Amino acid sequence: MASPRILLAGGGTGGHLYPALNLAAAFGRLAPEVECVFLGGRRGLEARVLPDAGYEFRLLPLQPLYRQRPWRNWRLFASAPAVIAGVRRAFRDFDPRLVVGTGGYVAGPALAGARLRGVPAAIQEQNAAPGLVTRLFAPGVDQIHLGYPEAEARLRVGGRTRLSALGNPVAPVAPGADGAGAPNGSGSSAPARFDWPRGRNLLVFGGSQGALGLNRAFLRDLEWAARDAAWPDGVSVVWIAGPAHAAELSARTSELPFADRVRVVPYIDDLGRQLGGVTLALCRSGAMSLAELCAAGRPAVLVPLPTSAGGHQLTNARALAEAGAAEVREEGGLEAGEVWSLCRDILTDDGRLARMSEAAASRGRPDAALDIAREMLTLLDRCAA
Structure with missing residues (x-):
């Protein structure tokens, strides 16, 4: 039997990509049998980071949304057919049992695909003011995990949505006064030690x-x-x-x-x-x-x-x-x-x-990645049942 897959979608900037990578590392620690795969954009940071991250991935021809200059959004609409086709291929190839959105424009198509296919879905929202994708999809997802408890007042969620504020999924902080030391949850080596001045x-x-x-x-x-x-x-x-x-x-x-x-x-x-x-x-x-x-x-x-x-x-x-x-x-x-x-x-x-x-x-929530991943895995269990 093939390993169950979790599709993580987030990117554009590190603020949306690295939460997804940290959650993937946490899934690997808690459920080694689960395979994490990624959906990103060709223009975002993920196009440079994911090839070396050790996960399967697909990149979509996403275009940015110009809120202040809407006349420039013609590229967004022109790219829509290719984006939709790319999402369909990703769901066909990966057959995910859970979809996790961590923000950025790529999270929207992934969460929409999950809704259309009846796949459990969760959102990790980093900011105190929820982003556009989170606000749009909050009523229909199974779980929303907030980095800031203050964000709850700005969201309208569905009756079946479980909302929690477990913090943002950071990589483990290395021990010791100088910050050098331990590997993270994915088993990567410790960072090159920076020589901080005394005092x-x-x-x-x-x-x-x-x-x-x-x-x-x-x-x-x-x-x-x-x-x-x-x-x-x-x-x-x-x-x-x-x-x-x-x-x-x-x-x-x-x-x-x-x-x-x-x-x-x-x-x-x-x-x-x-x-x-x-x-x-x-x-x-x-x-x-x-x-x-x-x-x-x-x-x-x-x-x-x-x-x-x-x-x-x-x-x-x-x-x-x-x-x-x-x-x-x-x-x-x-x-x-x-x-x-x-x-x-x-x-x-x-x-x-x-x-x-x-x-x-x-x-501070240094264990947020593990806490969030643990909650999200209950959706995978529900899907398996």
Whole structure:
């Protein structure tokens, strides 16, 4: 008898793809007899990641939905026949017993296919403000798993839909103060160890989108800080500037009087599992980045991406701020020195830092992937019965 298959559909960005990959790893741990397969888009991050991930997959010729410029959506409608045909082939070839949508445009066709074929379906929604696909399909799916409990008030679900808020499915956080160490649930090797500076570290990163605005704002703040000779004792900055910006920003910061306290790098491999060396983060507020920080008990100063769909990054940020785990500053109103002054004040206030760290840990769900996968497997059992 063939192994039962779970079809995971999500992508476009890492915020939708990596939850699916982490759930697949969790399914592998809980039910090794189950085979996970993926449905993605040719234009998304998954087209580069899935070939090396070890899973069977299909990629659809999806086109983006332009909400602010609807006249550009002709490509979306023109591609619909090919997308529908691709979904049909995927269901024919894979014959899934469960469909899991983790967001992005590809999740919609997959969930629609599940509904048409009577296949059990579940959604994992990462954001405090549910995305379009989640809102459209919430009334008809069997389970919805929320990364933020605040999202429940924004959803209309069906009578048979089971709703839970188990957190976002992050990869396991590596143990130890330096964040080096353990393999994840899929059996992959540990990430290359990053050499964090001693003392208290401010991690600055922009995520997979929108790093340029945050990079510019923080550079302006450092140049502003250069006018003040007093750099806080024992504080260092690790700045993930992105491959396109690291060389320029490294050159700019090398001219500052505290250049030895600022390290600019293009990226850090598997950052979510290496947060043990971080004291405070200055970053965007993508759902998975925040989930990884909370799983590690790391507080943050958040500057939401102003162009995020539906303003979901601002909603995510406000939810963490209300929990006491973060401070929020909107990019459009930032003054020179504002975010650096705030970060410096937190890093040098033991009590404030401890309170924010405790609040972040209280929102952390390091075992969310296993908890969600365990619930979803009950749908597979129901299908088998």
